[in-house]
Amino acid sequence: MLHFEHKFDAKIGKRAEEKIEEVFKAMQKERDSGKIGYYDLPQNGFDLLKEVEDYKKKNSLLKENSIRDVVVIGIGGSSLGTKAVYELLKDQVKTKKRLYFLENVDPLDITRTLKKINKNKALFIVISKSGSTIETTSIFKYIMEKYKFSFKNKEDMKKFIAITDKGSALSMLADKNGIKQFNIPLNVGGRFSVLSAVGIVPLSLVDIDIKGVLKGAKEFVDSFFEEKENNLLDKAYFYSKSAKNFPINVMFTYSSLFNYFNQWYVQLWAESLGKINKFGENVGLTPIHLIGSVDQHSFLQLIIQGPKNKTVTIIKIEDFKKPVKVPKLSLDFLEKVDYINGHKFNKLINAECEATYETIVDENIPADCISLDKITAENIGSLILYYELLTSAVGQFLEINTYDQPGVEFGKIKLVKKFTK
Amino acid sequence: MLHFEHKFDAKIGKRAEEKIEEVFKAMQKERDSGKIGYYDLPQNGFDLLKEVEDYKKKNSLLKENSIRDVVVIGIGGSSLGTKAVYELLKDQVKTKKRLYFLENVDPLDITRTLKKINKNKALFIVISKSGSTIETTSIFKYIMEKYKFSFKNKEDMKKFIAITDKGSALSMLADKNGIKQFNIPLNVGGRFSVLSAVGIVPLSLVDIDIKGVLKGAKEFVDSFFEEKENNLLDKAYFYSKSAKNFPINVMFTYSSLFNYFNQWYVQLWAESLGKINKFGENVGLTPIHLIGSVDQHSFLQLIIQGPKNKTVTIIKIEDFKKPVKVPKLSLDFLEKVDYINGHKFNKLINAECEATYETIVDENIPADCISLDKITAENIGSLILYYELLTSAVGQFLEINTYDQPGVEFGKIKLVKKFTK
Known part of the structure; x- marks a missing residue:
């Protein structure tokens, strides 16, 4: 109320x-008119949430409970809303899962955040509406190299999710390499996107009551x-x-x-x-x-x-x-x-x-x-x-x-x- | 530079x-004229730092290295500057000591922060220029009760430091109960006090290069x-x-x-x-x-x-x-x-x-x-x-x-x- x-x-x-x-x-x-899409996100979110639940059952890493650290790679509209909801509600769930954010290209911030993450228990969510945000793609590349992930290794690719506009460069990359993707409706702007896949996917993966x-x-x-x-x-x-x-x-x-x-x-x-x-x-x-x-x-x-x-x-x-x-x-x-x-x-x-x-x-x-x-x-x-x-x-x-x-x-x-x- | x-x-x-x-x-x-004191804090800080070093040698808990969590209880001018310096420089020191802040009277924030602290390895620094800040004194009381500390127990009192104006209520309380105190010059206001005892004492206790x-x-x-x-x-x-x-x-x-x-x-x-x-x-x-x-x-x-x-x-x-x-x-x-x-x-x-x-x-x-x-x-x-x-x-x-x-x-x-x- x-x-x-x-x-x-x-x-x-x-x-x-x-x-x-x-x-x-x-x-x-x-x-x-459908010109602006955020008005409909709460309504449509319930279907999206089902899709996320299905995905959780299909990804063996999630099914076996071997993911603990969920890491959002995204900046601005791709991270702020999720951070906001997480910070407010995280104490209300009993879970060992944690959400982290690689947002800024500040080398000290990247180093500090990665110290907290266990590579073997981590899942990375690359979020960019346009699909080519320079900060996000740069950090994505850095993670690929630092942890020696390979696009050719199917098990590695299970550790990634892409969230982007359908048809963007990131979307095509995900398709080609078998990375699970969720899309942002084209009529929803970044800063209005927290109740799209942008927020729903990471929050749901760390057991926040996103349905509520x-x-x-x-x-x-x-x-x-x-x-x-x-x-x-x-x-x-x-x-x-x-x-x-x-x-x-x-x-x-x-x-x-x-x-x-x-x-x-x-x-x-x-x-x-x-x-x-x-x-x-x-x-x-x-x-x-x-x-x-x-x-x-x-x-x-x-x-x-x-x-x-x-x-x-x-x-x-x-x-x-x-x-x-x-x-x-x-x-x-x-x-x-x-x-x-x-x-x-x-x-x-x-x-x-x-x-x-x-x-x-x-x-x-x-x-x-x-x-x-x-x-x-x-x-x-x-x-x-x-x-x-x-x-x-x-x-x-x-x-x-x-x-x-x-x-x-x-x-x-x-x-x-x-x-x- | x-x-x-x-x-x-x-x-x-x-x-x-x-x-x-x-x-x-x-x-x-x-x-x-000595009307405004913050201009002289950098000069005077070196002597204060010696006093802090002496105190570290005298307090058996610090000498034996049994303190890990240093907890500042203070709000506004009593915490913000210290937080600022700590956040910027903490990665540059190799120490297991950590600085925490009990600042707000938000019950969720108090609970969340205290979960991270080990009572047996904690030292509390109560900071209030006036000596009677309502948020600070309330949290101080809460800590005394929650951890069953007693003013009559000398070992308990070693776990506290008071930083306040000379002669304030908190200063008198510290004197009476054998709590170590450091004073803030009377001509230095809270928001200009980071280089007085307010910042020097907690930062020095967690090994930040305060001399620098x-x-x-x-x-x-x-x-x-x-x-x-x-x-x-x-x-x-x-x-x-x-x-x-x-x-x-x-x-x-x-x-x-x-x-x-x-x-x-x-x-x-x-x-x-x-x-x-x-x-x-x-x-x-x-x-x-x-x-x-x-x-x-x-x-x-x-x-x-x-x-x-x-x-x-x-x-x-x-x-x-x-x-x-x-x-x-x-x-x-x-x-x-x-x-x-x-x-x-x-x-x-x-x-x-x-x-x-x-x-x-x-x-x-x-x-x-x-x-x-x-x-x-x-x-x-x-x-x-x-x-x-x-x-x-x-x-x-x-x-x-x-x-x-x-x-x-x-x-x-x-x-x-x-x-x-």
Whole structure:
């Protein structure tokens, strides 16, 4: 269960209702026309999950339980969403399997990560939508050589999975060499792909409750198109309408487990919304991610007393499902903090969360709160869809193409020239 | 060795030289008057380090090498800087000792971290400048109870160190119960305290080359006050002068190992510079931290095509000191990425770094580059001082109190009321 509330007057300006209705219809059209595919991922995920279960039964290494380390080789949209879900839910499953990520081409990072992996118990998932991402293909080659894998050895090829667009170079390579592949629908962009094979395959291989994630996601997207999530459209309207006054959107999550979820949000928001609009103007909103209570001791100062150029969204977990308490222990000279004695840490972090929220509201900073009754697969699925739909809605209001990324291509061209000139 | 360059015309507006000179003098005065203490930490750190070495010889648990897990209990300024240095330098030492952080009161995070710690091999460092930080004292109490430690047991008390202001409640508690304590100079604020006992003690206990860090820090602060780092003042002038046009400062580090360093920068920058100035205006600059090459695939889009409201600082490592290479392996259908074959990952990440830098400069976004010849203790020490001095300089130009944090107190008052009303 997710609960939403916002503490600002969303419907500023003229014709708010009318514009909100237009955007809702445009999003329906994106979905119904099949132009944008992420809306259907929760629905289609259940079939894909069956395909993954079948594959698990067919791959002898998985059947015999001789895989322990599942290693994703992928960057950006090919890893961030999976990392986010894994970090939030990994403590909830009893399994010896572990998920690792080879993401950056930083040689120190590659070395550090590979030290943790046992080659004999490892399975590698090479993920690239385009099929030729330079970081991913380079690390793939490095793994092939370091562990002396051969494309000609069928047993070696069982240790690889490819996830890519059908017909890409990586897809053809997989076909030719007998590597199992799963495809990403062509109408689903990288940063919206966590509920495609990109996330489902690795998460399922390490026993995360991906069915629950899909269920929560489906419930939320259905609810949205049944017009039961008007709060989302109101917020998107307000964010786009007041983008000049509030160009920065802070997500302040009160749990350390949201670290990678926050980073996923940052990618989704920044890359989708930072665009040149149809009038040739540079538009977009800048995301910031914070963790409470830690960042109360730092960034909060800037929110409260710095320029009033930020909106803040608090994410709160009602019940952490952990009974750990502050003991009834009075420390010499520290009697003034005895007020916390006997209370759960759960209560302390939530009291801090509420205190921050109230302080921000007192300062007339546009703030809203999303509360999760607990951290469950279903709730995380819903929250993923909430943010994807919010991004699409803001993109519609800003009159931009939410789904492309022309600006990141400039550097890629320069890169190739550095090696080929 | 650090090298600095910037690609913008820093000395905009009238009387630039004069104002820069004024700020330099104001910083000299802050240091010489003893009002602000962090300038002297590198100098004083060597004596402190001797004290730590003496303590290591006296504490029988450390002498007998029966400590493996050093656990910092501290939040914000009491942990972030230490985490930053540890993450950057931990691979460079051969030791079985590990540093852990109990920072957040998130019950899931506490549980997850404690699972990794062996009570019998653990030493706990309780760090709180004020001595009564609610998160820190609560976790301290929890550890006392969970592991059945007793204040009356001298052997138990050997497993604790307190780091706090002299005379604080925690300091008095340590005195009374025979807990070893180190003090933070009263003129050093939490977020500027990494080179005080706050960082030196835990880092030294896990064998990090803190002497090298101090050496690099001292070299940089000396060089600054010898007027050899004019680039820093020019940049600070430009950042403050153009704060309305460029309210956001991105730090884009090309190495995954900088993750916590970047977070340390975010705290330092946000909490120091987000203030009400002497004219009653809300001023400040908003920090963003990115990791290359990962965030090239996401946030870069917003920098390039979104609103031109950001400055960007690239941090580049010339030599990662790891020989890992992309093998000379041509993959079927992926021949187009063969241009990278035979090159070091070191070369790839730096080519990506340069491509990003050039792309940003092409877009007329104010950009600068700090390059480190390699990741060494000395260079990290210099970089810490660079950012602390830059923060002080911007604060001077903005005419604010860089060293207080009145805004974070509002929430603390609300918190206490939630438990005591």
